[in-house]
Amino acid sequence: MQPTTHAFPENARKALSDERLQKVLAIAPAGFVNRRKQAADRLPEFEDLRDQGRDLKNHVLANLDTYLEAFEAKVTEQGGHVHWCRTDQEARDAILGICRKVGAKTVTKGKSMISEEIGINDYLESNGLTPIETDLGEYIIQLRREPPSHIIAPAFHLSKKDVEGTFRQAHTDLPPDRVLDEPKVLIAEARQVLRRKFQQADVGITGANIMVAETGSTVIVTNEGNGDLTQILPRVHVVIATIDKVVPTLEDAALVLRLLARSATGQEASAYTTFSTGPRRPGDLDGPEEFHVVLLDNGRSALLGTEFQDVLRCIRCGACMNHCPVYGSVGGHAYGWVYPGPIGSVMQPALLGVKEAGHLPNASTFCGRCEAVCPMRIPLPKMMRHWREKEFEQNLQPAAMRRGLALWGWFARRPALYHAATRVAVRALGMLGRGKGRFASLPLAQGWTRHRDMPAPEGRTFQQMWAEKKAAEKKGKR
């Protein structure tokens, strides 16, 4: 998928004037927020579990080599194969190679953000295979040839009317006069159509929410059951996952699972949590004959030991975007690639480069809600600040902005001058704006006044008021 992250300002403008999208965004994120809160409130230990989750992932990252090797050894012991891949291209080739070897034509897929990251569907298609997304939301957007707009609710931006239109266009072998007015009916139709695909598939590809080093298992969490049909019906199960998804033991998987569903959908547990270990065993009546794990780095290991290491704790629950006022205003597509919301604002510069994705860490109010709800306590605002610094270091901002920042920096490093200048400016603005108490337009501040009025200052700076307050307190004490 070709990123349009560099066009974030235009993407965002378009999204803000898209009435349909705004209607969806007015309702949907609030649903996630409420459900998460109820689930968190119901578990008194939730905050302590978050601390443990953070500590666990930090421990894993500090011992990542050991856990990855242990995981690989266990997968191999069980008759599975691990394919180490440095880049998205290596991962695509590894998956295509597996498909070719078994002469696959149809490939079913469970939902996986990594598969979006490596663009596997387009690649398989251009090589003559037919990939079919089976998660309902993913299936809908695949038919529409759209990217997902949310990491756990990919068709978040669509209404049931949109889905009806899509199904009518795609399912041409069904009677055109059928009634498709309710989600229930739409779901039943998708189920019926996809059942046939499940049966035809030669290879099933799933992601992994967790890999367990102790047992060599991969874990997926779904509500629909599509991830399970994807892996038990075809002859070959391919798991695509990045190196940061490994945890040491089954106990550690349990810890992550307690945090994941609650943070994502507000469920106590997702309907299906499945641990897959190797291919089917002798005597088994079903299950895949081959089990492959495509273990992808794609820039993760380069983050170790840097100021961005903590982002590797992410378990992809989506809570940060559900709680983000920016995501809530522009939706997922504006971010221009695979990962939207605060996690995207940190991940996409890491994966695409600051030049492509530098707008994203700037598109933040730094309200801190993302960090406040992140189950792994990832300091997302802090990392967005780091990316802004990188952007400045690499000389990527427009010249006028750099000059402005340099000027401000020069002032800010001279406090006496800075305070004197701001005192004068604030008093002047206060006098000018006395009539209405606000400005409809102001030189150098058009970016603000184009959309709203600038309130007029009341005559004194914050520093002055603070100094007066402190002086009064001191007097009072004496």
Place this chain on the structure above:
Amino acid sequence: MADTSSARAQILGGIRKALNSAEGSEEARQRLATHPRNLIPARAQLPHDRQVELFAAMATEVSATVELLGGMAEVPGAVADYLAGLNLPAEVRVAPDAALDPIPWDQRPTLTVTKGRARDSDGASLTGAFAGVAETGSLMLLSGAERPTTLNFLPDTHIVVLRRGQIVGTMEDAWDRLRAAGANGGGNGALPRTVNFITGPSRTGDIEMRIELGAHGPRRLHILLVED
């Protein structure tokens, strides 16, 4: 196919360089060997009777149905009545699981019972379970020669026979039970190919965030909770 051996060396080498570690860590190997528990919520740390109640309440909350039975002898009747109550055909595909052998199917000759993996045409399945997890109302099902996983996902209706004694507090308790049970399909203490934790019937919220049951897996999950 990609040259994954040099990729392996490079990825692990990069990690070791960043971590400043030459040959892995003893601490990590210890953790793998001893698999210590993390914080366990107090919710399910209860006497067994209360765990059973909690299991039933949590399972019901996620739209599973729970029926209490006095013994395995009551299963055929319960299955037949359940299917009839929903106007479903009196047919059930049953896991060829020795643990289900005590069920006297011949007491209900009107019920058609076949055994094996699930086929496309099967409307209802019946399986056992390895454990029930009280904390979340989840069933733990293991794959194996007698326990095909397709039965858990393909039919519209999934009926699960769970004995009271199989209910534990948490997922960690269930793992301990599985470790204690020893070889379970994979040899050398490995996990079975598939371990499913099933919490209610299949669902989706992908269309306008409205939760609907029966997305790809069973629309109905009926748990027969049998006295030991």
